Amino acid sequence: MKTLAIIVNYHSAPLTLRAVRSIPDGRAGGVRRVVVDNSGDGSELEILRRGLPPDVILLAMPENIGFGSACNLAFERFPAEAILLLNPDARLLSGALARMQATLFSREHIGAVSPRIFWDSGLRFQLPPSLPPTLFEFDFLLQTIGALAFFSGLKGWLWRRHAVRVWKARSPIRVGNLSGGAVLLKSSAIRAAGGLFDPRFFLYFEDTDLFVRLRKAGFSLLMEPRAGAVHHYDQCGKENPVEKRRHMLHSRRLFIHKYRKPWKFVVKRLEGYLNLRPLGVGGNIPANRFGGDLVKGISVPLNLQKKWLFELSPDPGFIPAAGCMGAGPHMDFPEECRDLLSPSRYFFRFGDPDAFLPRLSSVATFEKNP
Numbered sequence: 001m002k003t004l005a006i007i008v009n010y011h012s013a014p015l016t017l018r019a020v021r022s023i024p025d026g027r028a029g030g031v032r033r034v035v036v037d038n039s040g041d042g043s044e045l046e047i048l049r050r051g052l053p054p055d056v057i058l059l060a061m062p063e064n065i066g067f068g069s070a071c072n073l074a075f076e077r078f079p080a081e082a083i084l085l086l087n088p089d090a091r092l093l094s095g096a097l098a099r100m101q102a103t104l105f106s107r108e109h110i111g112a113v114s115p116r117i118f119w120d121s122g123l124r125f126q127l128p129p130s131l132p133p134t135l136f137e138f139d140f141l142l143q144t145i146g147a148l149a150f151f152s153g154l155k156g157w158l159w160r161r162h163a164v165r166v167w168k169a170r171s172p173i174r175v176g177n178l179s180g181g182a183v184l185l186k187s188s189a190i191r192a193a194g195g196l197f198d199p200r201f202f203l204y205f206e207d208t209d210l211f212v213r214l215r216k217a218g219f220s221l222l223m224e225p226r227a228g229a230v231h232h233y234d235q236c237g238k239e240n241p242v243e244k245r246r247h248m249l250h251s252r253r254l255f256i257h258k259y260r261k262p263w264k265f266v267v268k269r270l271e272g273y274l275n276l277r278p279l280g281v282g283g284n285i286p287a288n289r290f291g292g293d294l295v296k297g298i299s300v301p302l303n304l305q306k307k308w309l310f311e312l313s314p315d316p317g318f319i320p321a322a323g324c325m326g327a328g329p330h331m332d333f334p335e336e337c338r339d340l341l342s343p344s345r346y347f348f349r350f351g352d353p354d355a356f357l358p359r360l361s362s363v364a365t366f367e368k369n370p
Helices: 013-021 042-051 067-077 096-104 133-145 149-167 187-192 206-216 241-259 261-274 335-340
Strands: 003-009 031-037 057-060 082-086 090-092 110-118 173-175 182-186 220-231 308-313 322-326 344-351 364-368
Touching (some): 003 013, 003 067, 013 042, 082 096, 082 187, 096 110, 096 182, 110 187, 110 206, 133 206, 149 322, 182 187, 187 206, 206 241
Parallel strands (some): 003 082, 031 057, 110 220
Antiparallel strands (some): 082 182, 090 220, 110 182, 173 220, 308 322, 308 344
8 A cells, every 4th residue: 555654854853864764665565755844954954865765755845834734745745545644753663554554444434543652762661642632621621610629530540541551452442542743544534534734733733633533524543552663752842842832832722722612611501500710720749759860760669569550740640641561679760761851840650550449659759950
């Protein structure tokens, strides 16, 4: 089958070259690889021209036209049966594309397939499943009626159960959302859903919007655990975090405005009936400061040493969180993972991955300094 692989580069040429090399070339399964350079930088373009394999098509934009628009450009210019989207800071593992292709075309109703996505090269940590759109709607409702501890706790419990189910999957599993950082899509499903990306999303949430439209059009989204990818998350554009956050907040507001219409009536009735006003969600979750060196390891609580799940998150509610499963009295934290973290405050905990109501350790926190 003809597959179009799209990578959008923005001041990440060395990462882009590595990502391209992880995709089988045109001799393997009719794959056409396209790199769209949004950098608008001659030196960046020169690195790509000198480093890309001869069969890779390079489209140079004079300025940054946005991730979604760059993908749309390649999608419309090069017809194919399947579209592979891969971030520059991600790479496919051996055999992943063939496995995803087989799963994607195994049923007519399947619209998109993601591999199992690991955070580290040692394949120990799995990245969190993509947040389902209903969670954004749920957050909007909570922010309107106030920080009710019961509902916040319920949200955290439901999310953890979903994440563990995805992490432990051994066969294709249906999910409510996927990541555009590593995903294979059926072109016919994309067109049935109204096209690839909504160009109003310059950066972030364009993939969530697409997967909402795919589901509304009757297509299923699957995670294929027998295919693997490594995604060193958030390694692109690290030199300008303020700009990235600005785009994320703008796109999140756009997404909520586009899909929250059913909630407007519910919220207004709740406000009128309960006389509630927006109070916000949050609150302080007790956390012990971790004073050791993560790379030297972390002691596992005695009651969880038979089997444990280690979760790491920038959010005290652990939505989302990366996860690593293991057993024994000691948790080794890879130096690679520490180096991948952006400067910020992080939270971690241990828990039983199999318990319906999990036994959880106390939450600990540490600071990653610049």
